[in-house]
Amino acid sequence: xxxxxxxxxxxxxxxxxxxxxxxxxxxxxxxxxxxxxxxxxxxxxxxxxxxxxxxxxxxxxxxxxxxxxxxxxxxxxxxxxxxxxxxxxxxxxxxxxxxxxxxxxxxxxxxxxxxxxxxxxxxxxxxxxxxxxxxxxxxxxxxxxxxxxxxxxxxxxxxxxxxxxxxxxxxxxxxxxxxxxxxxxxxxxxxxxxxxxxxxxxxxxxxxxxxxxxxxxxxxxxxxxxxxxxxxxxxxxxxxxxxxxxxxxxxxxxxxxxxxxxxxxxxxxxxxxxxx
Ligand SMILES: C[S@@+](CC[C@H](N)C(=O)[O-])C[C@H]1O[C@@H](n2cnc3c(N)ncnc32)[C@H](O)[C@@H]1O
Numbered sequence: 001x002x003x004x005x006x007x008x009x010x011x012x013x014x015x016x017x018x019x020x021x022x023x024x025x026x027x028x029x030x031x032x033x034x035x036x037x038x039x040x041x042x043x044x045x046x047x048x049x050x051x052x053x054x055x056x057x058x059x060x061x062x063x064x065x066x067x068x069x070x071x072x073x074x075x076x077x078x079x080x081x082x083x084x085x086x087x088x089x090x091x092x093x094x095x096x097x098x099x100x101x102x103x104x105x106x107x108x109x110x111x112x113x114x115x116x117x118x119x120x121x122x123x124x125x126x127x128x129x130x131x132x133x134x135x136x137x138x139x140x141x142x143x144x145x146x147x148x149x150x151x152x153x154x155x156x157x158x159x160x161x162x163x164x165x166x167x168x169x170x171x172x173x174x175x176x177x178x179x180x181x182x183x184x185x186x187x188x189x190x191x192x193x194x195x196x197x198x199x200x201x202x203x204x205x206x207x208x209x210x211x212x213x214x215x216x217x218x219x220x221x222x223x224x225x226x227x228x229x230x231x232x233x234x235x236x237x238x239x240x241x242x243x244x245x246x247x248x249x250x251x252x253x254x255x256x257x258x259x260x261x262x263x264x265x266x267x268x269x270x271x272x273x274x275x276x
């Protein structure tokens with residue numbers, strides 16, 4: 001379904017007027033794709049959709065959840081995790097505490113990747129891990145640490161790239177140290193010591209502040225700002241700048257970067273933006 005700019009305007013106004021959400025500063029192309037899919041999945045025209053949103057608050061929550069893109073992977077972009085292991089995290093290893101905030105953490109594979117990496121570096125015990133997303137459904141999945149094995153099997157090669165680059169038969173770091181794979185039940189279940197570690201909070205980067213009320217050494221906001229326009233990107237760079245420790249750094253997605261006024265406030269070294 002080809003949506004007109006006017007349809008999207010109607011949709012955005014309707015969400016904004018009837019909820020606390022505001023997608024006006026999302027980039028239009030992906031928004032159009034998601035709203036089109038929402039309409040076709042619900043067999044609705046825009047007028048019906050906005051009417052249903054005005055009658056049913058729960059439906060707005062459903063709409064918001066279907067607008068967000070939640071794709072994620074274990075150790076997504078292994079070269080970033082290798083950089084974290086070799087160059088970025090070692091800077092913080094002598095600190096008493098290491099605080100990490102995953103924003104837009106989706107179903108949590110990024111959060112578990114970080115905890116596994118920190119454990120391999122003997123730093124997990126002194127790390128505080130925080131994770132947030134606008135979508136509470138994905139946070140609930142993250143809290144269980146249980147995934148469909150078939151959806152995650154392909155990403156075990158990312159794990160191997162980070163921890164087992166040269167091993168063939170016997171893995172240096174066996175998967176069973178961190179998760180149990182049940183092929184029959186199609187489950188991948190993270191070990192309890194990882195599942196119970198993070199603190200979760202619903203945080204909407206459009207309207208909320210840092211609701212954890214602490215400062216961070218590392219903020220990961222990966223593959224989230226790609227959906228935001230310039231104005232909203234700058235708003236979140238401001239939020240991250242103000243909530244990083246003086247030597248802290250921000251990690252973005254591989255195809256994301258800091259542009260505009262905030263580029264002067266950070267120094268990019270390999271995959272990290274360090275606060276200046
Ligand atoms: C593509 S996923 C990225 C997951 C993970 N960071 C990664 O790189 O694999 C984007 C996530 O950003 C979340 N998101 C979108 N808009 C948001 C907002 N305004 N505030 C917080 N999270 C948001 C989505 O719900 C989704 O879970």
